[in-house]
Amino acid sequence: MTQSSAVQSGTTVSVVPVETPSLGDRSYLAHDGEVAFVVDPQRDIDRFTSLLDELGVRLTHVFETHIHNDYVTGGRALADATGATYVVNADDPVSFERLGVRDGDVIEVGSMQVTAVATPGHTYTHLSYALAHDTGSGEPTHVAVFSGGSLLFGATGRPDLLGPEHTDALVRHQHASAHRLADLLPDTAEVFPTHGFGSFCSASQSDATASTIGQERRSNPVLTQDEETYVRELLAGLNAWPTYYAHMAPANLAGPDAPSLELPALADATELRRRIEAGEWVVDLRNRTTFAAGHAPGTLNFGIDGQFATYLGWLIEWGTPLTLLGESADQVAEAQRELVRIGIDRLEAHATGGPEQWTDGPLASFETATFADLAQVRHHREVVVLDVRRDDEYASSHVDGAVNVPLHALTRSLADVPAGEVWVHCAGGYRASIGASLLSAGGRHVVAIDDSFDNAGSSGLPLVSDPAGEDATD
Missing domain, CATH: 3.40.250.10 (Rhodanese-like domain)
Known part of the structure; x- marks a missing residue:
């Protein structure tokens, strides 16, 4: 997790990004020094509870911008663990209790005001959340927007994840939603998107790490191009997305619980061979150079140093039994944390050390x-x-x-x-x-x-x- 602070000039509001680079996403914790809210939390909620303790603030609300397609949310679990109110679009057909909001609804969070703004495009029920605070004038001023999968840095969220029959309507909604945010908010308002840092939920990628409405107004194609040009060029640039996405929305509509991060049982070389011969996946987490030099025959290399969860979730047949091999228990635990974020909760076993401990025979290499x-x-x-x-x-x-x-x-x-x-x-x-x-x-x-x-x-x-x-x- 990478944490950095973005403090709005002249106010006491701070926004702390909580990054998940392997999935290309950011969550956010905003606070006024006393109370806080979180936007689009990942499922491993201990990152957020630790941050709350570190900052000494009390969480009162958890906001979802949309029903996510690229990860399993931690929103309900975090709200349950802290007693916070869980805020989700009232039109999303979820199967759990939440505070349902719609366009224009305003929620007071300490000295902050959070306004729900309907921004369909990534999904039909997508919401952005505009953050207002009194900067000293006596009136709340919009200082930021949490734009989810709507307005990203130099891009927008992709509009094709709900199926081809919806893509044309959604891409046009996306164009209109971006213009709505640009018209609603001042140029100085900071933009805090959830996607766009390598996530396949983004229509394209940017190297930017921060932005404002004014910067996006000057450089983002969705705000500089007419609708037809934007639609044509965005659709032409879309490519495949991970197959595991199909499992994310159903899980999120059900309101997933907090995952267990307890390591599974240890496996010896005999058990590992049995699992490989049975067609199970035994995945070596070491970097690619080390793996190539020597590995247990039949094991697969998904290095923890890359987009591990994205590619493993994309390639594995959903439900295939999975065992992880790492140089240390910490390396396996890191991989397990990555996997629960995409709904792979069950590991069959794990082993640590090196390939000499993972096979009774000669090592394979290439x-x-x-x-x-x-x-x-x-x-x-x-x-x-x-x-x-x-x-x-x-x-x-x-x-x-x-x-x-x-x-x-x-x-x-x-x-x-x-x-x-x-x-x-x-x-x-x-x-x-x-x-x-x-x-x-x-x-x-x-x-x-x-x-x-x-x-x-x-x-x-x-x-x-x-x-x-x-x-x-x-």
Whole structure:
């Protein structure tokens, strides 16, 4: 968790972002020194209760901007644990008690005023929350907006997660909602979105770490383009999203409880082998270089140092028994925390140490290489070049002759990878290692390219480019 303070000039209101980089999201705690509210909390609520204790403030309200598609909320659990009021759109068909609010409703939180603003687009019932405070004039002034999946930094939340039959209506709602926020709020109001930091809930990504309504008015396409241009360009840039998203909204409508973060039982090498042979997933959390050098045969590499939960949740068949291997109990606990955020609550077992403790036989391994190595190898022998980036990344620029199977489709397409020695690459190495581990577990001869795709062309590899595409990074 990364915490930083954004203090509104001339006021006593502070906003503390609580970041979840692996999912590309931010939650927020706002307080006036005495009482506080939280917006869009992740499910591991101990981060928020610890922060409340650290700040010495009392939580009175928990706000949800929308029924989330990319993570399981901690809103109800946090409200129950603290006695706070849980605030959710009155039109969301939830199965739990909450304070239902609609557009224009104002909630007093200590010296702060929070106004619900209907901002459909990411979902039909999406709300933003405008924060007002007396800055010294005697009248409350809007100083910030918690915009959820509506107005993001340089972007907006994607409008296609509810299905193609809703996308056209939602993208137009998104355009109107962004303009409504820009018209309602002063240029100085800070923007605090939930998505846009790597989340696939964002239509595009920005490197910005902070913004205001004025900055967005000058640079965000949704506010600088007419509706038709915005709609056309946004829809053209949309790509696949993780399959686990399908399980998030139903879980959130049910009001999930706080998860257990107690580690599962320890497994020895014999049990690990039994689980692998039974078709269960045994996942090695170590970094890709260490994994490639030596690992228990049949294990898969989803390094905790990358977007671990996003890609594991995307690739695993929901409900597949899962065991985690880590260098330490802390590493396994970190991974378990990531997984409960997307609703994977049950782990079968875990093991710590290293691969020598995780298998009774010889270790498996595969080579790692660079794009320069690939260029040299292709002069001497034929190899299969497997590009596991998304379709849009491949269309933008790819190695001539490369086969494209996006990582999220690879588990269903392993048999379709051409025969021969397979050199696997992505944009930076993380996804390539996952793909290589899947192929290696299936008995294929693989080499993982641990290199930036930016180096492919300068290494002498011929590239095929589509100027209409967009590149991306891991």
